[in-house]
Amino acid sequence: MGWMQGFPPPPDRLITQPDAVYFSFPRLRWSVCHLRQFLPTVQLGRGLGAPVPLDTLPPVAFAEMRAAIDALTFRPIGAEEDMTWAASLDANYTDGIAILHRGRVVYERYSGCLAEDGQHAAMSMTKSVTGLLAExxxxxxxxxxxxxxxxxxxxxxxxxxxxxxxxxxxxxxxxxxxxxxxxxxxxxxxxxxxxxxxxxxxxxxxxxxxxxxxxxxxxxxxxxxxxxxxxxxxxxxxxWIIARTAQRSVADLASERLWRRMGAEQDAYMAVDGRGVPFAGGGLSLGLRDLARLGLVMLDGGEIAGTRLFPAEVVARIRAGGDPARFSGYPTLPNGSYTSQWWVFHNDHGAFAARGVHGQTIYVDPTAEMVVVRFASFPQAQNALIDPTSLPAFQAVAEFLMAQD
Amino acid sequence: MGWMQGFPPPPDRLITQPDAVYFSFPRLRWSVCHLRQFLPTVQLGRGLGAPVPLDTLPPVAFAEMRAAIDALTFRPIGAEEDMTWAASLDANYTDGIAILHRGRVVYERYSGCLAEDGQHAAMSMTKSVTGLLAExxxxxxxxxxxxxxxxxxxxxxxxxxxxxxxxxxxxxxxxxxxxxxxxxxxxxxxxxxxxxxxxxxxxxxxxxxxxxxxxxxxxxxxxxxxxxxxxxxxxxxxxWIIARTAQRSVADLASERLWRRMGAEQDAYMAVDGRGVPFAGGGLSLGLRDLARLGLVMLDGGEIAGTRLFPAEVVARIRAGGDPARFSGYPTLPNGSYTSQWWVFHNDHGAFAARGVHGQTIYVDPTAEMVVVRFASFPQAQNALIDPTSLPAFQAVAEFLMAQD
Structure with a gap:
């Protein structure tokens, strides 16, 4: 894309304040990986120990699995033709995506502005971290x-x-x-x-x-x-309720209860207001594999790599969902509900998700024992525009993985 | 100190923009550990691997050594009475200090706003990192x-x-x-x-x-x-010269040439201007033990833990110093010079240093095979006011360590 390349970058590739500039498409394709460069932030620390590597398929099996998943086809919502998984990545402006099956990374790709050691805006997935802490x-x-x-x-x-x-x-x-x-x-x-x-x-x-x-x-x-x-x-x-209750900021509590205990490989960060209060509704940026770790914790009822982070009851409550009768207005989530700042699909697989504008998601499918984590920079904010080429794709991968057994 | 404690903090403990507020004493005692909370920054990444722990004296020997160093006395410049090392820490508003002898941590303390997993403003020690990259x-x-x-x-x-x-x-x-x-x-x-x-x-x-x-x-x-x-x-x-030459920002080059290769345990960060250019003259914040790693690299001619980061000639040139005849105006550095953005003492021990306002230093004493790294938040900026209770103290520790052999 050439954004911010050069010392200095050419004027038409330079991205600057204010947010109306740096966070508008197509510039946001770069900015979603570099929000700290525009905003004051606080660290959400992983601590000083060694990261706990995610279990990953061995290289040959990984390459085979990746090819198999890339070739999977699905029917986008409202479409008349099938699409391949590989084509969906471009269609969704995917910056990074990983699929985990039974605790193992079986698929992982980076593109756009993201690399494995970079951080990407979580947008409203931040809410789900906040809600998890509250729960x-x-x-x-x-x-x-x-x-x-x-x-x-x-x-x-x-x-x-x-x-x-x-x-x-x-x-x-x-x-x-x-x-x-x-x-x-x-x-x-x-x-x-x-x-x-x-x-x-x-x-x-x-x-x-x-x-x-x-x-x-x-x-x-x-x-x-x-x-x-x-x-x-x-x-x-x-x-604010969390901070007052725990006597810790959301960032510090997330560090203490999640990042320092899940084997995170990167510090994360949160944007703050002028008084140092982290933006609990959207300020988080983090690495893709740490997003995957969060997903595994949610899939496995609060545990990862043998460490219990919180009682299984926490996830059970979130998975149970809110009251679908109070929920409406989301055509791509016809049976959905929202509870503890998580989206619950109430589908056959019992899936639930963290979701953020422009395509961010942690998609947890307990039936398939699958987690999909995705960072993206889709031109429009609304997930309703990204779901058609995403939700059926996730379902197709889930069915494929279940059929592997 | 109570700064920024509480949700929210009481008004008289709240620290906000602008810099004239957050970076004035006594508030800077907190802000030097939290500059990213006030400023956009870029990451100076350590990579994703496990940190290489610094070799440290075993606990009992460490405690004995710490007590012995705390009890050391020295005569501050211009003073009529001796001072203990322990007393000098308070006098210098020390936030974190470590002493390394022959590659081993023999002394380490944190106070004020700093903890071992925190980052502190390097202030003009940033220049020395920039100068090292140039060299x-x-x-x-x-x-x-x-x-x-x-x-x-x-x-x-x-x-x-x-x-x-x-x-x-x-x-x-x-x-x-x-x-x-x-x-x-x-x-x-x-x-x-x-x-x-x-x-x-x-x-x-x-x-x-x-x-x-x-x-x-x-x-x-x-x-x-x-x-x-x-x-x-x-x-x-x-x-700018570095960025144009290396086709990398100072932050990215420091990550590639230093942080990713010295076993760093924390990412560091640099403040940036509105175009994303890191502040090469003062924008760095980092952890105390990573500052110690930099000091060891300088002491040991570009090597740490068996890894060579750059040719020994780099440090040899810096140690040789600049032309003292062109140097004046620093009463506490009577024989000093400045080269490649490092201060050279031209004293008996061949000492040289990175120095930043309010008491930041990497002090390298090749004769004593000693490195002292210090973060501080002294009320006044000028090191001339901090040197009297610092430089003779470092010399006293050097002589004590040499006498241990």
């Missing part, structure tokens, strides 16, 4: 998911979040306003962006400063508990 | 240090750097203007800061954008080659 605290008894938010964070009293339960925040069934009318300069999205910016506030800034001040002034919209509404501010609210 | 390229024949800068970087033609030699840039004997009159809004330091800022440029910004555009408009002051003038812009110029 751990709930199962371990440190956090009561029936409590009202205001009982944990008294400062939130004046906000619509005050009388929501922790569970409603975790499942995004709160009734909170968040207008995204980009044409309206008073829309919530602009106040939120201005609050979240880690850069020195412009002169005359009068709105909230940081994620948490933003959350303190959220207005109600509808009743809590009625329906699933995908609003990132729930994840930020959950991040 | 490697020179010795390997990739870079001609007698060449004029303009012959390597034609875009610099209109700048005072154009007709300086690479060696003059490496040794900071260029005749370039850099006014630091903070009261003058047109002083170079302000144009430089505005150019270097990685944040979106304010409306109406008309000056240079980024380190390299700044360098293109530097005016002359005096003649090249006449005297040593400590000006950070030389290091930025050298960074």
């Amino acid at each position: 751990i605290l709930v199962v371990e008894g440190a956090l009561d998911d029936t409590a009202l938010v205001v009982d944990i964070i008294p400062e939130i009293a004046g906000s619509a979040f005050a009388d929501a339960t922790v569970r409603q925040v975790m499942d995004m069934t709160t009734g909170v306003a968040f207008s995204e009318d980009y044409a309206d300069p008073d829309a919530d999205i602009w106040r939120y962006s201005a609050a979240a910016s880690p850069f020195p506030k412009p002169e005359g800034h009068t709105g909230p400063d940081g994620y948490w001040e933003y959350l303190m002034q959220v207005r109600p919209e509808g009743a809590h508990g009625e329906a699933f509404h995908y609003r990132t501010i729930n994840s930020d609210m959950l991040g | 490697i390229l020179v010795v390997e024949g990739a870079l001609d240090d007698t060449a004029l800068v303009v012959d390597i970087i034609p875009e610099i033609a209109g700048s005072a750097f154009a007709d300086a030699t690479v060696r003059q840039v490496m040794d900071m004997t260029t005749g370039v203007a850099f006014s630091e009159d903070y009261a003058d809004p047109d002083a170079d330091i302000w144009r430089y800061s505005a150019a270097a800022s990685p944040f979106p440029k304010p409306e109406g910004h008309t000056g240079p954008d980024g380190y390299w555009e700044y360098l293109m408009q530097v005016r002359p002051e005096g003649a090249h080659g006449e005297a040593f003038h400590y000006r950070t812009i030389n290091s930025d110029m050298l960074g």
Whole structure:
């Protein structure tokens, strides 16, 4: 692609601030691997020990398996012709993808801006890490998911979040306003962006400063508990609940409970606001194989390489899903639900997923004992546009792997 | 200290933008360990393998040695009474310090904001990493240090750097203007800061954008080659020369030539300007034991743990020093010189050092086969204020270690 190549790069290949520049397609194809270069961040540390290598098929078997999977065909949703797995990688603007079967890497590819020692934006998969941490605290008894938010964070009293339960925040069934009318300069999205910016506030800034001040002034919209509404501010609210409960930032808790115990091979990082609060709704960047480790932990009920990270009950609760009756508006997830910031398919394989815009996913298929992890830089944000060439492909690989036995 | 403790921290313990806030004492005592939280950065990667642990005295011997060193006394420069080594740590606002003798860690302490898995600002020790990379390229024949800068970087033609030699840039004997009159809004330091800022440029910004555009408009002051003038812009110029020559950024080249080959246990990082150019004059943050690894590489002529990183000639050239006749103005370095961005003491032990404001140092004593590495957050920037309780202390430890044989 040539972005940012050269010392200096030619002007038409240079990527700079602000986010409207660096995070617009096609430049985002490079930026998704380099967000720390544009944003202040905190480390999500793996510790100092040796990484625990992921079990991988031996080279010859790996090459054979990769060729076999590349040649697999599937019918994209709404399409009239089949597509090969290999063709789907380009169609999905895949930057990195790995498939694990029964704990072993059976497929792994890097392209675009990503290399095996690079980090890629997780986008809203960050929410699933946040939700996992919350579920751990709930199962371990440190956090009561029936409590009202205001009982944990008294400062939130004046906000619509005050009388929501922790569970409603975790499942995004709160009734909170968040207008995204980009044409309206008073829309919530602009106040939120201005609050979240880690850069020195412009002169005359009068709105909230940081994620948490933003959350303190959220207005109600509808009743809590009625329906699933995908609003990132729930994840930020959950991040604050976690930090207050655990007395650790989401980044530090993720380091302590996940990264330092799963044999991670890279530190990860999270973008922060101007007060050092990690962006619990979307700020994480990490390596592909560490994403795979997270997937294995979720597949195997909280264990990896013989180490238990948290009680199996945590994953069992997430796999059980939320209430599909409260869920609608996602044509590619017709039976879906959302719980603890994870997407649950309620399909034959019991699949569930972390998902982020532009194609990020951890796809866990317990029946096939398969995990697919993918980083991508699809031109459009909505996964509804990427699912047609993704979900049936994952299903085809699952069936192929099950047929290997 | 309580900085940034709490979710959120109390207002008087909160540290925020801009740098005039976060990088002023006493807040800098916390910020020196968390610069990435305020600034965009690039990774200086160690790779994915297992770290090579530093050889360390066994626990009992280590404890005995630590007690013995803590009890050592020395006479601070200009003082009328002796001070113990242990007392010097507090006097110097030490955040982390390690002593290595014959390749082994014999002393190691962390305090203030630093832990063994944390990173600390290297400040101007960054220059010494930049200078080391340049010297490697020179010795390997990739870079001609007698060449004029303009012959390597034609875009610099209109700048005072154009007709300086690479060696003059490496040794900071260029005749370039850099006014630091903070009261003058047109002083170079302000144009430089505005150019270097990685944040979106304010409306109406008309000056240079980024380190390299700044360098293109530097005016002359005096003649090249006449005297040593400590000006950070030389290091930025050298960074550009390195990047153009190696076709890699300083961060990537440091990763490839140093971090990936010295058994580093942590990734390091560098702050960048708004175009992604690493701050070659001061942007590095790294772990204490990785700083120690760099020190060992310098002590042992380019080798560590049986791996040769670069030809021994590289260190020999640096140890030889620059021309003391061109060096003046540093009362605590009466016989000193500066070459390839390293400080050379020209003392009985042949000591040389990387040094950064607020007390950062790699102090290499070849005669005692000793390396001292220190991170600190001394209230004042100037090392002249920290040297009195540091340099004689290092000498006392060197003599103690030599007497152990």
